[in-house]
Amino acid sequence: MNKINSKGLLTGAIIALYVLCNVSFTKAQDVIIPIETKENALVLQVTPDKLLNMVYFGSKLSDKNEYAALAKLYQFGGTIGTYNNAYTTAGTRNLMEPAIAVTHADGNKSLELKYVNHTVTKINDDVSLLSISLKDSVYDFEVTLNYQTYYNEDVTEQWSVIKHHEKKDVVLNKYASANLCIHANSYWLKHYHGDWAKEMRPEEEQLNHGLKTLDSKLGSRADLFQPPVFMVSLNKPATEDEGEVMYGNLEWSGNFRIDLEVDPANNLRLIAGINNFAADYNLKAGVEFATPKFVYTLTNKGKGEASRNLQTWARKYKIVDGNGSRLTLLNNWESTYFDFNEDKLAGLLKDTKKLGVDLFLLDDGWFGNKYPRNGDHAGLGDWQTNKAKLPNDIAFLTKEAKANDVKFGIWIEPEMVNPKSELYEKHPDWVVKQPQRPEIYMRNQLVLDLSNPKVQDFVFGVVDNLFVKNPDLAYIKWDCNSIIFNAYSAYEKNQSNFYTDYVLGLYKVLDRIRAKYPKVPLMLCSGGGGRVDYGALKYFTEYWPSDNTEPIERIFIQWEYSYFYPAIASSNHVTDWGKQPIKFRVDVAMMGKLGFDIVIGKLKPAELAFCQGAVNTYKQFSEEIWHGDQYRLQDPRENDVASIMYVDPAKTTAIMFNYLVNNRYQAGTHEPLRLKGLNPDKTYTISEVNVFPGTRSTITEATYTGKFLMTIGINPDVSEHRASVLIAVKEN
Numbered sequence: 001m002n003k004i005n006s007k008g009l010l011t012g013a014i015i016a017l018y019v020l021c022n023v024s025f026t027k028a029q030d031v032i033i034p035i036e037t038k039e040n041a042l043v044l045q046v047t048p049d050k051l052l053n054m055v056y057f058g059s060k061l062s063d064k065n066e067y068a069a070l071a072k073l074y075q076f077g078g079t080i081g082t083y084n085n086a087y088t089t090a091g092t093r094n095l096m097e098p099a100i101a102v103t104h105a106d107g108n109k110s111l112e113l114k115y116v117n118h119t120v121t122k123i124n125d126d127v128s129l130l131s132i133s134l135k136d137s138v139y140d141f142e143v144t145l146n147y148q149t150y151y152n153e154d155v156t157e158q159w160s161v162i163k164h165h166e167k168k169d170v171v172l173n174k175y176a177s178a179n180l181c182i183h184a185n186s187y188w189l190k191h192y193h194g195d196w197a198k199e200m201r202p203e204e205e206q207l208n209h210g211l212k213t214l215d216s217k218l219g220s221r222a223d224l225f226q227p228p229v230f231m232v233s234l235n236k237p238a239t240e241d242e243g244e245v246m247y248g249n250l251e252w253s254g255n256f257r258i259d260l261e262v263d264p265a266n267n268l269r270l271i272a273g274i275n276n277f278a279a280d281y282n283l284k285a286g287v288e289f290a291t292p293k294f295v296y297t298l299t300n301k302g303k304g305e306a307s308r309n310l311q312t313w314a315r316k317y318k319i320v321d322g323n324g325s326r327l328t329l330l331n332n333w334e335s336t337y338f339d340f341n342e343d344k345l346a347g348l349l350k351d352t353k354k355l356g357v358d359l360f361l362l363d364d365g366w367f368g369n370k371y372p373r374n375g376d377h378a379g380l381g382d383w384q385t386n387k388a389k390l391p392n393d394i395a396f397l398t399k400e401a402k403a404n405d406v407k408f409g410i411w412i413e414p415e416m417v418n419p420k421s422e423l424y425e426k427h428p429d430w431v432v433k434q435p436q437r438p439e440i441y442m443r444n445q446l447v448l449d450l451s452n453p454k455v456q457d458f459v460f461g462v463v464d465n466l467f468v469k470n471p472d473l474a475y476i477k478w479d480c481n482s483i484i485f486n487a488y489s490a491y492e493k494n495q496s497n498f499y500t501d502y503v504l505g506l507y508k509v510l511d512r513i514r515a516k517y518p519k520v521p522l523m524l525c526s527g528g529g530g531r532v533d534y535g536a537l538k539y540f541t542e543y544w545p546s547d548n549t550e551p552i553e554r555i556f557i558q559w560e561y562s563y564f565y566p567a568i569a570s571s572n573h574v575t576d577w578g579k580q581p582i583k584f585r586v587d588v589a590m591m592g593k594l595g596f597d598i599v600i601g602k603l604k605p606a607e608l609a610f611c612q613g614a615v616n617t618y619k620q621f622s623e624e625i626w627h628g629d630q631y632r633l634q635d636p637r638e639n640d641v642a643s644i645m646y647v648d649p650a651k652t653t654a655i656m657f658n659y660l661v662n663n664r665y666q667a668g669t670h671e672p673l674r675l676k677g678l679n680p681d682k683t684y685t686i687s688e689v690n691v692f693p694g695t696r697s698t699i700t701e702a703t704y705t706g707k708f709l710m711t712i713g714i715n716p717d718v719s720e721h722r723a724s725v726l727i728a729v730k731e732n
């Protein structure tokens, strides 16, 4: 590996290093470290006294030598000189919110990290990793800051690795992943709040001086009230196509904490990481603690571009099989709940075939014998097939699925336990609960202690046994319905390690599952969207955005998730929630990964024919929806009609979704909506698809240039009589 020390003495492959990290030196021996992607630069500076500061994050400059001038142009350091530290410490000079705070083995709480060296590793043409080593001069304590850049996507993942060689454990009182310092005139934060069935409700506000913290203390279903995603617009709120905006997402499926502080010098100090609430981490000497990654992207071309950057990155590098295909499905949760048997399920497998989707997904209720899972109050933890409902085991269902030429998938919630279960009776010490206090339940259940390796083995076994016993099992929906009350682990020696070790334990299990079953589709569900983050999505092919499937609600929920996550990962099921006709419900589900959770037998012939046709249409356009570029055309929060489109990378085919979200008099589209992302020089034919049998489209098939479609647009003619309209755009 290449190394450079603070005096600029190079060791290793000098030329390669110089080219890769573009180190420059000012006369005062400052080391300048620019981290460049296609459009941006994040610039770090090592001061003569070896502090590492951040001096720029914005559009990259054409002459790299000019980065050296940046530090002097702004009041970055402020009165106490530490506002822009690249990883702010506590207990010495800094008095601002720290990124790291520790208690050394001798009880001392001071830390000052100084630059030692840095290396750049080029992973491939797109991906590079910059690692900067920092050390305390008094204690044998070190931190490596990592910046992994994805050049073409303008995305950076940042994390730190913490290590010490002190005589006893060091306690990490705060241990953030990333610490950024950004300078603009003003900052506009868009963040989200929610609850069950109310996921991803946005709020946008100007950040004033002081500290704003986004956080979760819920433990397992950590995003129930607030997810770890946000965007910050610089200077003014960015629009879809204009303005400077940064998106951030902490890749951590547990308690998180994101501090946004406008400091006295008007910098935005951003610190993102694991929440240190009740989570002082005891770190043994010689053990490396790697924080989760904080992923971010910056653009000066508005929110749409930022989304496409993150979506492309996610498909390419993060979610499982992001460039692959997905299985359309029929789920039985809302059509049967816990009430089913072999006959009923055999009928549903036939319906799966009839509908034309790829897979039948059996939901909750198939397990537990001593305490049968006939409701949500018993059986969780006892993963044996319920003999009364399924006397011939799961094998009966995989066989039936095969006979119908469809695939079979199953629901599990392996991290959880009902007090009424054999698992609880056998292993009360595996359950997260206070030994001397009454139990507190969410959905009548408790959380298993994943910090305990035996519990990790058990949870891995739940999945592994299913696949070993049923080699044809093609899909798993992994649920997580409870938050953690009464946080206490019978296993942990240091209780304050528990929250962090829980998530690390979950990841160990998921790592094992993915090592053995690398590509099998797994849906990430958490009583709806209680766990949607890139830490978890690394292991999953898709997520369940919300139990709320009322289609108007879903338009808003799916819309907001779409800023951060690609459509291929959004499981959208058609259900009976709400009063909208089947066409509207199907059209809404088609803007992501399509599924159904309705009783097929109850559909009228025209409705069934429509659904069958829609599954075919979906297959025709799945390339655009799954792997294409997404363009939001009209925001449902600002218009009567929500409009969004997907274009394949070659710009040959696109599909545009339009939905009425307002039922006031004459609400609808009265003018053309401009399309985006097409090739202005190509000609395209426009036609309506997913037309309900027996009705006529009001859109005349016609040919236009891309230029026309992007300058003038087309009117999809959405009205109360045509509440959802899908338009196909095909190159001639």
Ligand code: GLA
Binding pocket: 333, 363, 364, 376, 411, 479, 481, 525, 526, 527, 528, 544, 547
């Ligand atoms: C959660 C999920 C639902 C369903 C039920 C089953 O609420 O979000 O989709 O699987 O559990 O109990």
